[in-house]
Amino acid sequence: MNRTYNPAYSGVPDSQLVNWAQQGDNAAFAELIERHTPTAKRMAYSILRDQSDVEDEVQNAFWKAYEHLGQFQQDAKFSTWLSRIVVNECLMRLRKERRMHLTYLDDGANGDEAVPLDLPDKSPGPELALAKSQVGGVLREEIRRIPALLRDVFVLREVQELPMPEVAGRLGISVAAAKSRLLRARQELRLRLDRHCGRLGAATLLG
Structure with a gap:
């Protein structure tokens, strides 16, 4: 992927840049990446909490966006589409790491003296750290x-912490509709989290 940046594209809307990029204009795609890199990194960091991992997964997301740009439909915003790819890449990394940690725990049960656990440094103790990791x-x-209809507004508002007018603008809906979707998203998420309370405890999930 050639990411040669062309400042002449700086005032062109995303939709036009996407059209040009789909026709093979790599400089147009580079402009899209320049615009959305800060937001992509903030979103990735809110999930991964590790700057090195953030750099890796944001780059992976950009490559995936480049490879599948022909599948992008203009009835959605490019920023929303790219954000979904970033989130998916980050979640896939977390799932891989979780499987790795479970393997380490199984190895330790077979007689190893040390069980390697990747726990946050600021945690007051390994048990609490592991619990918080599981809850996360x-x-x-x-x-x-x-x-997706509810997830997009939730991610933009709660993860990226964008103001509601900007959330509504990115989704192409009214502020009232965005607020309505956000409320429904919160209700949906709470119902889903309630199903886990028997195993993790409601206080832990809400803490």
Whole structure:
């Protein structure tokens, strides 16, 4: 992917840049990446909490967007489409790491003296850290399962922390409709999290 940046594209709307990029204009795609890199990195960091992992997965997301740009339909915003790819890449990385951690725990049960656990440094203790990690995994997985109509507004507002007028603008809907979807998304997420309370505890999920 050639990411040669052309400043002449700086005032062109995303929709036109996408059209040009779909026709083979790599500089137009580079402009799209320049515009959306800060938001993509903020979103990835809110999920991964590791800058090195963020850089890797944002780059992976950009490559995937480039490879599948021909499938993008202009009835959606490019920013929303790209954000969904970034979130999916980050969640896939977390699932891989979770499987790796479970493998380490199984190895330790077979007689190893040390069990390697990737726990947050700021945690007051390994038990609490592991619990919070599990809760975070549940939360991210249930956000992913929310219907796309509700998930998009939730991610833009709660993850990216965008003001509601900007959320509405990105989704091409009114502020009132965006607020309505956000309320429904929160209700949907709470119902989904309630199903896990028996295993993790409601206090842990809400803490």
